[in-house]
Amino acid sequence: MNKAGITVLLVLLAVLLIVFAYAGFARRQTAMLQRPLLPVAFEHIDHNEQPCADCHHNYVDDTGGGACYNCHKLTPELAPEMESMFHDFCRECHVEKRMHAQESGPLRQCSLCHH
């Protein structure tokens, strides 16, 4: 294949890549809204030492009511970020406690929370 052929091939590949990336991104957003929630093992009694408003922020900042999922799963703007938001939120506290050699609960293993 000559140089011109390779250039045309590379341009075509780049265009295809952009089209696939765009289609994939759009599909991903829809799939994230539609996918079912995983079961989460969360016991209030294990989190008694935490201030309530750390999780129930809506009672303080007036951003909604009811269970977490009412907003974080059902609002299209928040739903795609829900997984990373909840993971970061729980993990930050658990890792911090483990770093100080305190009882921390699970750190990263999926099956310890989602069972």
Next chain:
Amino acid sequence: MSELSRSTGRRRWALRFFAGLCACLALPVLLIMQMPVVPAVGIAWDLANLLGYLALACCLLLFIYAGRPRRSPPFSGRFFANLHRDIGYIALILVIAHVGILLVSEPLLLEHLKPTAPFYMLAGLMASLILLFLVISSIPHWRRRIWPNYRHFKFLHAWLAVACVALCCWHVLVSQFYLNTGIKLVVGSLAAMAVFGFYLWGRYHGQGPAQRQSRLRDTAVYSHPIAYGSLVLLLIVAVGIAVLRVPQ
């Protein structure tokens, strides 16, 4: 110089290089784990992630030993070509072990291989697929079929390798479990950029005189024991660290 002293010289260089290679691959990983200490999660989890970090270290090393002769060790050109290929295979073995151990110990991680996974996980998946393609397409039988012109292969191989390591770095930096402090993030990023810089400098400005005269001959065979020996040693060290880190 007698054949005996030449042979001793070759072995001494090979041992020295083996020790240096193991240190280069293992030290950054140990520092990431211990400075400051990252809390242990579990043997399988920590082992899998150690192997993932070693795979990234191997990928970065492939840019330093990119198949061309280097000043040190003063071995034949064939040695460096073999070493590049062997370290590539080792990187792929480590990535397969990293993904395999995590999926077996935490099957729910399959969710992170779907299109709905976080972008840093998709970056890791894409990097693994690129690495697989790089390794398979470099096997001479396939390479000659796909690219009759060696220069085209070399061009695409180099840029896909850059893309692979960039995606790996994204995967590692954003997952932020072991690179858990600002200093670690900065040092890790600088180290990766230094390796890229070193590679690009060599690629566009040459690597100095080849010094063919002073190279030790019949040294190509040393690449296999050095590369796979370091793999075995690093696996033993990784298992040891993973076991010792978990609180009894």
